[in-house]
Amino acid sequence: MIDLKAVRENPEAVRASQRARGEDSSVVDALLAADERRRSAVSRADTLRGEQKAFGKQVGRARGEEREALLVRGKELAAEVKAAEAEQHAADAELTELHRAVPNVVHPDAPAGGEDDYVVVKHVGTPREFDFEPLDHLDLGTRLGAIDVERGAKVGGSRFYFLTGVGAQLELALLNMAAAQATAAGFTLMITPTLVRPEIMAGTGFLGAHADEIYRLRDDDLYLVGTSEVPLAGYHADEIVDLGAEHARRYAGWSSCYRREAGSYGRDTRGIIRVHQFNKVEMFSYVRPEDAEAEHLRLLAWEEEMLAKIEVPYRVIDTAAGDLGTSAARKFDCEAWVPTQAAYRELTSTSNCTTFQARRLNIRYRDENGKPQIAATLNGTLATTRWIVAILENHQQADGSVRVPEALVPFVGTEVFVPRS
Protein backbone atom coordinates (compact mmCIF):
# COMPACT_ATOMS: atom_id res chain seq x y z
CA MET A 1 0.00 0.00 0.00
CA ILE A 2 1.11 3.50 -0.67
CA ASP A 3 1.35 6.12 2.06
CA LEU A 4 -2.04 7.80 2.46
CA LYS A 5 -0.50 10.82 4.13
CA ALA A 6 1.65 11.33 1.06
CA VAL A 7 -1.45 11.07 -1.13
CA ARG A 8 -3.13 13.79 0.91
CA GLU A 9 -0.10 16.04 0.84
CA ASN A 10 0.84 15.55 -2.79
CA PRO A 11 -1.90 13.90 -4.82
CA GLU A 12 -0.42 15.14 -8.08
CA ALA A 13 2.69 13.03 -7.58
CA VAL A 14 0.54 9.93 -7.34
CA ARG A 15 -1.47 10.92 -10.40
CA ALA A 16 1.78 11.36 -12.32
CA SER A 17 2.90 7.92 -11.16
CA GLN A 18 -0.32 6.37 -12.39
CA ARG A 19 0.07 8.10 -15.77
CA ALA A 20 3.67 6.85 -16.06
CA ARG A 21 2.38 3.31 -15.50
CA GLY A 22 -0.33 3.85 -18.08
CA GLU A 23 -2.99 3.42 -15.43
CA ASP A 24 -6.02 5.37 -14.32
CA SER A 25 -5.08 8.50 -12.37
CA SER A 26 -8.62 9.17 -11.17
CA VAL A 27 -8.21 6.52 -8.47
CA VAL A 28 -6.34 9.20 -6.55
CA ASP A 29 -9.47 11.30 -6.22
CA ALA A 30 -11.56 8.28 -5.31
CA LEU A 31 -8.96 7.46 -2.68
CA LEU A 32 -9.01 10.96 -1.23
CA ALA A 33 -12.81 10.97 -1.09
CA ALA A 34 -12.90 7.58 0.63
CA ASP A 35 -10.24 8.74 3.06
CA GLU A 36 -12.31 11.79 3.95
CA ARG A 37 -15.42 9.68 4.45
CA ARG A 38 -13.55 7.29 6.68
CA ARG A 39 -12.08 10.00 8.83
CA SER A 40 -15.42 11.66 9.45
CA ALA A 41 -17.02 8.29 10.22
CA VAL A 42 -14.25 7.50 12.68
CA SER A 43 -14.66 10.82 14.39
CA ARG A 44 -18.45 10.41 14.73
CA ALA A 45 -18.10 6.91 16.15
CA ASP A 46 -15.33 8.06 18.50
CA THR A 47 -17.50 10.80 19.97
CA LEU A 48 -20.45 8.49 20.53
CA ARG A 49 -18.27 5.81 22.07
CA GLY A 50 -16.84 8.40 24.41
CA GLU A 51 -20.33 9.34 25.58
CA GLN A 52 -21.33 5.74 26.05
CA LYS A 53 -18.22 4.95 28.01
CA ALA A 54 -18.80 7.83 30.41
CA PHE A 55 -22.47 6.90 30.66
CA GLY A 56 -21.71 3.30 31.48
CA LYS A 57 -19.79 4.42 34.55
CA GLN A 58 -22.81 6.35 35.83
CA VAL A 59 -24.92 3.23 35.50
CA GLY A 60 -22.43 1.28 37.52
CA ARG A 61 -22.78 3.72 40.42
CA ALA A 62 -26.55 4.30 40.23
CA ARG A 63 -29.12 2.48 42.37
CA GLY A 64 -32.85 1.82 42.26
CA GLU A 65 -35.14 3.94 40.10
CA GLU A 66 -32.33 6.13 38.92
CA ARG A 67 -30.54 3.09 37.64
CA GLU A 68 -33.61 1.88 35.76
CA ALA A 69 -33.94 5.23 34.01
CA LEU A 70 -30.30 5.25 33.05
CA LEU A 71 -30.54 1.76 31.65
CA VAL A 72 -33.18 2.94 29.18
CA ARG A 73 -30.97 5.73 27.91
CA GLY A 74 -28.07 3.30 27.89
CA LYS A 75 -29.84 1.02 25.48
CA GLU A 76 -30.48 3.94 23.15
CA LEU A 77 -26.87 4.96 23.26
CA ALA A 78 -25.76 1.41 22.59
CA ALA A 79 -27.88 1.32 19.46
CA GLU A 80 -26.47 4.63 18.26
CA VAL A 81 -22.93 3.47 18.84
CA LYS A 82 -23.59 0.26 16.99
CA ALA A 83 -24.93 2.15 13.98
CA ALA A 84 -21.99 4.55 13.97
CA GLU A 85 -19.55 1.65 14.19
CA ALA A 86 -21.21 -0.09 11.28
CA GLU A 87 -20.78 3.08 9.26
CA GLN A 88 -17.16 3.30 10.32
CA HIS A 89 -16.52 -0.29 9.26
CA ALA A 90 -18.13 0.26 5.90
CA ALA A 91 -16.11 3.41 5.25
CA ASP A 92 -12.98 1.61 6.39
CA ALA A 93 -13.57 -1.37 4.12
CA GLU A 94 -14.25 0.88 1.15
CA LEU A 95 -11.05 2.80 1.70
CA THR A 96 -8.97 -0.33 2.22
CA GLU A 97 -10.23 -1.91 -0.96
CA LEU A 98 -9.31 1.17 -2.99
CA HIS A 99 -6.05 1.62 -1.15
CA ARG A 100 -4.88 -1.94 -1.79
CA ALA A 101 -5.65 -1.63 -5.47
CA VAL A 102 -3.25 1.27 -6.03
CA PRO A 103 0.22 0.15 -7.13
CA ASN A 104 3.37 1.63 -5.66
CA VAL A 105 4.36 5.16 -6.59
CA VAL A 106 7.07 4.93 -9.23
CA HIS A 107 10.46 6.50 -8.74
CA PRO A 108 10.62 9.83 -10.60
CA ASP A 109 13.70 8.69 -12.53
CA ALA A 110 12.13 5.46 -13.78
CA PRO A 111 11.25 5.71 -17.47
CA ALA A 112 7.55 6.13 -18.23
CA GLY A 113 5.71 3.76 -20.52
CA GLY A 114 5.37 0.04 -21.10
CA GLU A 115 7.50 -3.05 -21.51
CA ASP A 116 9.48 -1.68 -24.47
CA ASP A 117 10.20 1.70 -22.97
CA TYR A 118 13.08 0.57 -20.79
CA VAL A 119 16.31 2.54 -20.73
CA VAL A 120 19.61 0.72 -21.20
CA VAL A 121 21.88 1.72 -18.33
CA LYS A 122 24.99 0.03 -19.62
CA HIS A 123 26.51 -2.88 -21.51
CA VAL A 124 29.15 -5.15 -20.00
CA GLY A 125 31.21 -7.48 -22.16
CA THR A 126 30.88 -8.05 -25.89
CA PRO A 127 28.91 -10.81 -27.58
CA ARG A 128 31.29 -13.41 -28.89
CA GLU A 129 31.94 -14.03 -32.60
CA PHE A 130 31.43 -17.70 -33.43
CA ASP A 131 33.47 -19.32 -36.18
CA PHE A 132 30.97 -22.17 -36.19
CA GLU A 133 27.19 -22.37 -36.02
CA PRO A 134 26.31 -22.17 -32.34
CA LEU A 135 23.74 -24.58 -30.92
CA ASP A 136 20.97 -23.44 -28.69
CA HIS A 137 20.92 -24.39 -25.03
CA LEU A 138 18.48 -27.23 -25.52
CA ASP A 139 20.53 -28.92 -28.22
CA LEU A 140 23.64 -28.45 -26.13
CA GLY A 141 21.93 -29.60 -22.96
CA THR A 142 20.50 -32.65 -24.65
CA ARG A 143 23.87 -33.68 -26.07
CA LEU A 144 25.54 -33.15 -22.72
CA GLY A 145 22.92 -35.25 -21.04
CA ALA A 146 22.06 -32.19 -18.95
CA ILE A 147 18.48 -31.41 -19.89
CA ASP A 148 15.57 -33.70 -20.73
CA VAL A 149 12.46 -31.80 -21.77
CA GLU A 150 10.65 -34.68 -23.42
CA ARG A 151 10.40 -36.65 -20.24
CA GLY A 152 9.71 -33.41 -18.39
CA ALA A 153 6.62 -32.99 -20.57
CA LYS A 154 5.67 -36.64 -20.10
CA VAL A 155 5.76 -36.27 -16.34
CA GLY A 156 4.71 -32.68 -15.70
CA GLY A 157 3.39 -31.38 -19.00
CA SER A 158 4.70 -28.59 -21.14
CA ARG A 159 7.23 -26.23 -19.58
CA PHE A 160 8.53 -28.95 -17.28
CA TYR A 161 11.95 -30.56 -17.62
CA PHE A 162 14.43 -32.78 -15.89
CA LEU A 163 17.92 -31.57 -15.14
CA THR A 164 20.00 -34.71 -15.43
CA GLY A 165 23.58 -35.56 -14.56
CA VAL A 166 25.82 -32.60 -15.30
CA GLY A 167 22.75 -30.41 -15.72
CA ALA A 168 21.74 -31.07 -12.14
CA GLN A 169 25.34 -30.58 -11.05
CA LEU A 170 25.56 -27.29 -12.90
CA GLU A 171 22.41 -25.96 -11.29
CA LEU A 172 23.54 -26.93 -7.81
CA ALA A 173 26.94 -25.38 -8.53
CA LEU A 174 25.34 -22.10 -9.60
CA LEU A 175 23.07 -21.93 -6.62
CA ASN A 176 25.88 -22.87 -4.27
CA MET A 177 28.10 -20.20 -5.75
CA ALA A 178 25.29 -17.69 -5.20
CA ALA A 179 24.78 -18.89 -1.63
CA ALA A 180 28.52 -18.63 -0.98
CA GLN A 181 28.72 -15.10 -2.33
CA ALA A 182 25.66 -14.02 -0.36
CA THR A 183 27.00 -15.54 2.84
CA ALA A 184 30.36 -13.85 2.36
CA ALA A 185 28.55 -10.54 1.86
CA GLY A 186 26.79 -10.95 5.20
CA PHE A 187 23.43 -12.32 4.07
CA THR A 188 21.69 -14.90 6.20
CA LEU A 189 21.04 -17.95 4.06
CA MET A 190 17.45 -19.16 4.22
CA ILE A 191 15.58 -22.14 2.84
CA THR A 192 12.00 -21.01 2.80
CA PRO A 193 8.48 -22.39 2.64
CA THR A 194 7.24 -22.43 -0.94
CA LEU A 195 3.57 -22.61 0.02
CA VAL A 196 2.25 -19.50 1.71
CA ARG A 197 -0.98 -18.24 3.18
CA PRO A 198 -3.17 -15.75 1.29
CA GLU A 199 -2.31 -12.77 3.53
CA ILE A 200 1.37 -13.21 2.82
CA MET A 201 0.88 -13.55 -0.91
CA ALA A 202 -1.41 -10.52 -0.93
CA GLY A 203 1.01 -8.59 1.24
CA THR A 204 3.78 -8.88 -1.29
CA GLY A 205 1.51 -7.50 -4.00
CA PHE A 206 1.23 -10.58 -6.17
CA LEU A 207 -2.52 -11.09 -5.90
CA GLY A 208 -3.44 -7.93 -7.74
CA ALA A 209 -3.23 -7.48 -11.48
CA HIS A 210 -1.02 -10.56 -11.94
CA ALA A 211 -2.89 -13.03 -9.75
CA ASP A 212 -3.37 -15.43 -12.67
CA GLU A 213 0.39 -16.04 -12.65
CA ILE A 214 0.19 -17.75 -9.27
CA TYR A 215 -0.58 -21.38 -8.54
CA ARG A 216 -3.30 -21.69 -5.94
CA LEU A 217 -4.19 -24.74 -3.90
CA ARG A 218 -7.87 -24.25 -3.32
CA ASP A 219 -8.33 -27.26 -1.07
CA ASP A 220 -5.84 -25.87 1.41
CA ASP A 221 -6.14 -22.13 0.76
CA LEU A 222 -2.42 -21.82 0.02
CA TYR A 223 -0.39 -20.37 -2.80
CA LEU A 224 2.79 -21.67 -4.40
CA VAL A 225 5.40 -18.94 -4.44
CA GLY A 226 6.88 -17.59 -7.65
CA THR A 227 9.95 -16.42 -5.75
CA SER A 228 11.32 -16.64 -2.22
CA GLU A 229 10.77 -12.89 -2.05
CA VAL A 230 7.31 -13.86 -0.84
CA PRO A 231 8.24 -15.92 2.23
CA LEU A 232 11.18 -13.63 2.97
CA ALA A 233 8.88 -10.61 3.03
CA GLY A 234 6.44 -12.54 5.19
CA TYR A 235 9.22 -13.60 7.54
CA HIS A 236 9.02 -10.36 9.52
CA ALA A 237 5.32 -9.62 8.97
CA ASP A 238 3.71 -7.96 11.99
CA GLU A 239 7.08 -7.43 13.63
CA ILE A 240 9.14 -4.49 14.74
CA VAL A 241 12.44 -5.58 13.25
CA ASP A 242 15.78 -4.71 14.75
CA LEU A 243 17.78 -3.48 11.75
CA GLY A 244 20.97 -3.61 13.77
CA ALA A 245 24.07 -1.44 13.63
CA GLU A 246 24.16 -1.66 9.84
CA HIS A 247 20.53 -0.53 9.58
CA ALA A 248 19.86 -3.47 7.29
CA ARG A 249 18.72 -7.08 7.49
CA ARG A 250 19.75 -9.16 4.52
CA TYR A 251 18.50 -12.64 3.69
CA ALA A 252 19.39 -14.92 0.81
CA GLY A 253 16.50 -17.27 0.09
CA TRP A 254 17.00 -20.58 -1.70
CA SER A 255 13.77 -22.02 -3.05
CA SER A 256 11.94 -23.59 -5.88
CA CYS A 257 9.72 -21.11 -7.71
CA TYR A 258 6.45 -21.82 -9.48
CA ARG A 259 4.81 -19.79 -12.23
CA ARG A 260 1.73 -20.50 -14.27
CA GLU A 261 2.96 -18.50 -17.28
CA ALA A 262 -0.70 -17.96 -18.05
CA GLY A 263 -0.27 -15.09 -20.46
CA SER A 264 2.67 -16.47 -22.39
CA TYR A 265 1.22 -19.22 -24.59
CA GLY A 266 3.57 -19.84 -27.45
CA ARG A 267 6.40 -17.72 -26.08
CA ASP A 268 9.71 -19.36 -25.27
CA THR A 269 8.26 -22.81 -25.63
CA ARG A 270 11.64 -24.35 -26.41
CA GLY A 271 14.05 -25.34 -23.68
CA ILE A 272 14.17 -24.04 -20.14
CA ILE A 273 13.93 -20.28 -20.66
CA ARG A 274 10.35 -20.05 -19.50
CA VAL A 275 9.23 -22.87 -17.25
CA HIS A 276 6.65 -23.57 -14.56
CA GLN A 277 9.18 -24.54 -11.94
CA PHE A 278 12.76 -23.51 -11.34
CA ASN A 279 15.20 -22.83 -8.54
CA LYS A 280 16.53 -19.51 -7.40
CA VAL A 281 18.73 -17.83 -4.85
CA GLU A 282 17.20 -14.47 -4.07
CA MET A 283 18.50 -11.55 -2.03
CA PHE A 284 16.05 -9.78 0.21
CA SER A 285 16.78 -6.63 2.25
CA TYR A 286 14.93 -4.83 4.98
CA VAL A 287 16.23 -1.28 5.37
CA ARG A 288 15.18 2.19 6.46
CA PRO A 289 13.28 4.04 3.72
CA GLU A 290 16.00 6.67 3.39
CA ASP A 291 18.55 3.90 2.71
CA ALA A 292 16.48 2.07 0.10
CA GLU A 293 17.96 3.66 -3.00
CA ALA A 294 21.52 3.00 -1.89
CA GLU A 295 20.56 -0.58 -1.03
CA HIS A 296 19.04 -1.00 -4.47
CA LEU A 297 22.38 -0.13 -6.06
CA ARG A 298 24.13 -2.55 -3.72
CA LEU A 299 21.81 -5.37 -4.78
CA LEU A 300 22.49 -4.53 -8.41
CA ALA A 301 26.23 -4.61 -7.75
CA TRP A 302 25.93 -8.06 -6.13
CA GLU A 303 23.99 -9.30 -9.13
CA GLU A 304 26.71 -8.01 -11.44
CA GLU A 305 29.33 -9.68 -9.29
CA MET A 306 27.59 -13.00 -9.93
CA LEU A 307 27.21 -12.31 -13.64
CA ALA A 308 30.92 -11.55 -13.87
CA LYS A 309 31.62 -14.98 -12.43
CA ILE A 310 29.80 -16.75 -15.24
CA GLU A 311 31.57 -14.58 -17.84
CA VAL A 312 28.63 -13.74 -20.07
CA PRO A 313 27.97 -10.42 -21.85
CA TYR A 314 25.01 -8.57 -20.41
CA ARG A 315 23.27 -5.25 -20.23
CA VAL A 316 21.47 -3.51 -17.39
CA ILE A 317 18.11 -1.91 -18.06
CA ASP A 318 16.03 0.51 -16.05
CA THR A 319 12.57 -1.00 -16.38
CA ALA A 320 9.74 1.27 -17.53
CA ALA A 321 6.98 2.21 -15.10
CA GLY A 322 4.34 0.08 -16.79
CA ASP A 323 6.48 -3.04 -16.41
CA LEU A 324 7.31 -2.63 -12.72
CA GLY A 325 4.68 -4.85 -11.21
CA THR A 326 2.46 -3.76 -8.35
CA SER A 327 5.04 -3.43 -5.60
CA ALA A 328 8.12 -1.91 -7.17
CA ALA A 329 8.96 1.77 -7.38
CA ARG A 330 11.96 1.01 -9.52
CA LYS A 331 13.45 -2.09 -11.09
CA PHE A 332 16.75 -2.90 -12.76
CA ASP A 333 17.08 -6.05 -14.83
CA CYS A 334 20.33 -7.63 -15.94
CA GLU A 335 19.92 -9.34 -19.27
CA ALA A 336 22.46 -11.78 -20.62
CA TRP A 337 23.28 -12.21 -24.26
CA VAL A 338 21.80 -15.38 -25.73
CA PRO A 339 23.69 -16.05 -28.98
CA THR A 340 21.14 -18.22 -30.77
CA GLN A 341 18.43 -15.67 -30.13
CA ALA A 342 20.70 -12.70 -30.84
CA ALA A 343 18.96 -11.09 -27.91
CA TYR A 344 19.43 -10.10 -24.30
CA ARG A 345 17.31 -12.16 -21.91
CA GLU A 346 16.60 -11.42 -18.26
CA LEU A 347 18.79 -13.25 -15.76
CA THR A 348 18.32 -11.02 -12.75
CA SER A 349 15.85 -8.47 -11.55
CA THR A 350 16.15 -6.19 -8.57
CA SER A 351 13.24 -4.18 -7.22
CA ASN A 352 12.99 -1.37 -4.75
CA CYS A 353 9.57 -1.81 -3.18
CA THR A 354 10.07 1.13 -0.81
CA THR A 355 7.51 0.90 2.01
CA PHE A 356 4.80 -0.66 -0.18
CA GLN A 357 5.12 -4.30 0.93
CA ALA A 358 6.09 -3.45 4.48
CA ARG A 359 3.00 -1.31 4.94
CA ARG A 360 0.79 -4.20 3.81
CA LEU A 361 2.63 -6.72 5.92
CA ASN A 362 3.04 -4.38 8.89
CA ILE A 363 6.82 -4.55 9.08
CA ARG A 364 8.42 -1.80 11.10
CA TYR A 365 11.71 -0.82 12.70
CA ARG A 366 12.58 1.63 15.45
CA ASP A 367 14.13 4.92 14.43
CA GLU A 368 16.79 6.72 16.50
CA ASN A 369 14.03 8.10 18.75
CA GLY A 370 12.66 4.64 19.39
CA LYS A 371 9.53 5.30 17.35
CA PRO A 372 8.26 2.50 15.11
CA GLN A 373 8.45 3.37 11.40
CA ILE A 374 7.48 1.43 8.28
CA ALA A 375 10.52 -0.33 6.80
CA ALA A 376 11.49 -0.54 3.14
CA THR A 377 11.99 -3.86 1.34
CA LEU A 378 14.09 -4.74 -1.70
CA ASN A 379 14.89 -7.89 -3.57
CA GLY A 380 17.24 -9.09 -6.27
CA THR A 381 18.25 -12.28 -8.06
CA LEU A 382 21.57 -14.03 -7.48
CA ALA A 383 21.10 -17.12 -9.63
CA THR A 384 18.35 -19.11 -11.27
CA THR A 385 17.94 -22.20 -13.41
CA ARG A 386 17.68 -19.93 -16.45
CA TRP A 387 21.33 -18.97 -16.04
CA ILE A 388 22.17 -22.39 -17.44
CA VAL A 389 20.92 -21.16 -20.81
CA ALA A 390 23.41 -18.29 -20.92
CA ILE A 391 26.29 -20.42 -19.66
CA LEU A 392 25.79 -23.24 -22.14
CA GLU A 393 25.27 -21.03 -25.15
CA ASN A 394 28.02 -18.50 -24.51
CA HIS A 395 30.69 -21.01 -23.54
CA GLN A 396 30.04 -23.71 -26.12
CA GLN A 397 32.87 -24.91 -28.30
CA ALA A 398 32.90 -26.21 -31.86
CA ASP A 399 32.87 -29.85 -30.74
CA GLY A 400 29.71 -29.37 -28.67
CA SER A 401 31.56 -29.23 -25.39
CA VAL A 402 31.03 -26.38 -22.97
CA ARG A 403 33.76 -24.57 -21.06
CA VAL A 404 32.97 -24.07 -17.39
CA PRO A 405 33.63 -20.48 -16.29
CA GLU A 406 36.62 -20.31 -13.96
CA ALA A 407 34.75 -19.16 -10.87
CA LEU A 408 32.32 -22.01 -11.26
CA VAL A 409 34.92 -24.75 -11.63
CA PRO A 410 35.37 -25.36 -7.90
CA PHE A 411 31.62 -25.71 -7.53
CA VAL A 412 31.15 -27.99 -10.55
CA GLY A 413 34.32 -29.99 -10.16
CA THR A 414 35.23 -29.97 -13.85
CA GLU A 415 36.58 -27.49 -16.37
CA VAL A 416 34.54 -28.66 -19.31
CA PHE A 417 31.28 -30.45 -20.03
CA VAL A 418 31.71 -33.01 -22.78
CA PRO A 419 28.89 -34.37 -24.97
CA ARG A 420 27.96 -37.99 -24.57
CA SER A 421 29.08 -39.87 -27.66
Place this chain on the structure above:
RNA sequence: GGAAGCGUGGCAGAGCGGCCGAAUGCACCCGCCUUGAAAGCGGGAGACGGGCAACCGUCCGGGGGUUCAAAUCCCUCCGCUUCCGCCA
Protein backbone atom coordinates in the same frame (compact mmCIF):
# COMPACT_ATOMS: atom_id res chain seq x y z
C1' G B 1 -7.93 -38.76 11.95
C1' G B 2 -9.40 -38.70 17.67
C1' A B 3 -8.76 -35.97 22.59
C1' A B 4 -7.24 -31.90 25.62
C1' G B 5 -5.17 -27.21 26.35
C1' C B 6 -3.28 -22.41 25.09
C1' G B 7 -3.01 -17.38 22.30
C1' U B 8 -2.39 -10.55 27.06
C1' G B 9 2.86 -4.94 25.84
C1' G B 10 10.18 -6.13 23.08
C1' C B 11 10.19 -10.95 26.10
C1' A B 12 8.23 -13.71 30.39
C1' G B 13 3.76 -13.68 33.04
C1' A B 14 -0.88 -11.99 36.45
C1' G B 15 -5.73 -10.52 35.61
C1' C B 16 -13.86 -11.48 40.71
C1' G B 17 -18.21 -8.50 33.67
C1' G B 18 -17.63 -1.98 35.64
C1' C B 19 -12.21 1.01 39.83
C1' C B 20 -7.97 -2.73 33.51
C1' G B 21 -4.48 -0.03 28.61
C1' A B 22 -3.90 -3.82 31.87
C1' A B 23 -0.04 -6.10 38.12
C1' U B 24 4.86 -8.08 38.43
C1' G B 25 9.73 -9.59 36.59
C1' C B 26 13.45 -9.15 32.70
C1' A B 27 15.17 -6.19 28.88
C1' C B 28 15.24 -0.74 27.52
C1' C B 29 16.02 4.83 28.29
C1' C B 30 17.28 9.08 31.81
C1' G B 31 19.33 10.57 36.44
C1' C B 32 22.06 9.52 41.32
C1' C B 33 26.15 6.66 43.26
C1' U B 34 31.36 5.09 40.94
C1' U B 35 37.99 6.72 38.35
C1' G B 36 34.93 3.62 34.76
C1' A B 37 31.44 -0.35 34.93
C1' A B 38 28.28 -3.81 37.57
C1' A B 39 25.06 -3.85 41.68
C1' G B 40 21.81 -0.54 44.27
C1' C B 41 18.38 3.71 44.46
C1' G B 42 14.91 7.34 41.96
C1' G B 43 12.29 8.34 37.51
C1' G B 44 10.55 7.32 32.36
C1' A B 45 8.69 4.41 28.61
C1' G B 46 3.20 0.17 24.55
C1' A B 47 0.96 0.38 19.50
C1' C B 48 -2.52 2.54 16.04
C1' G B 49 -5.95 6.49 14.31
C1' G B 50 -7.54 11.78 14.70
C1' G B 51 -5.99 16.90 16.24
C1' C B 52 -1.30 22.67 15.60
C1' A B 53 -1.96 21.37 20.62
C1' A B 54 -4.14 20.33 25.41
C1' C B 55 -6.38 15.97 24.41
C1' C B 56 -9.80 12.20 22.43
C1' G B 57 -10.71 7.36 20.58
C1' U B 58 -9.25 2.30 19.44
C1' C B 59 -6.29 -2.10 20.45
C1' C B 60 -5.55 -8.19 25.39
C1' G B 61 -4.74 -13.82 18.00
C1' G B 62 -8.97 -12.37 13.78
C1' G B 63 -14.30 -11.87 13.17
C1' G B 64 -19.20 -12.04 15.25
C1' G B 65 -22.60 -12.25 19.53
C1' U B 66 -24.68 -11.52 24.82
C1' U B 67 -24.76 -6.93 28.06
C1' C B 68 -26.09 -0.22 29.81
C1' A B 69 -20.83 -2.13 30.22
C1' A B 70 -16.30 -7.68 27.81
C1' A B 71 -9.11 -9.13 28.30
C1' U B 72 -12.93 -11.54 31.45
C1' C B 73 -19.25 -14.98 29.14
C1' C B 74 -20.92 -17.45 24.18
C1' C B 75 -20.06 -18.74 18.82
C1' U B 76 -16.71 -19.08 14.85
C1' C B 77 -12.10 -18.82 12.18
C1' C B 78 -6.71 -18.80 12.44
C1' G B 79 -2.27 -20.18 14.85
C1' C B 80 0.50 -22.95 18.55
C1' U B 81 1.31 -27.00 22.24
C1' U B 82 0.54 -31.92 24.35
C1' C B 83 -1.35 -37.04 24.19
C1' C B 84 -3.28 -41.22 21.12
C1' G B 85 -3.69 -43.26 16.19
C1' C B 86 -1.84 -43.37 11.11
C1' C B 87 2.15 -42.56 7.63
C1' A B 88 7.38 -41.90 6.81
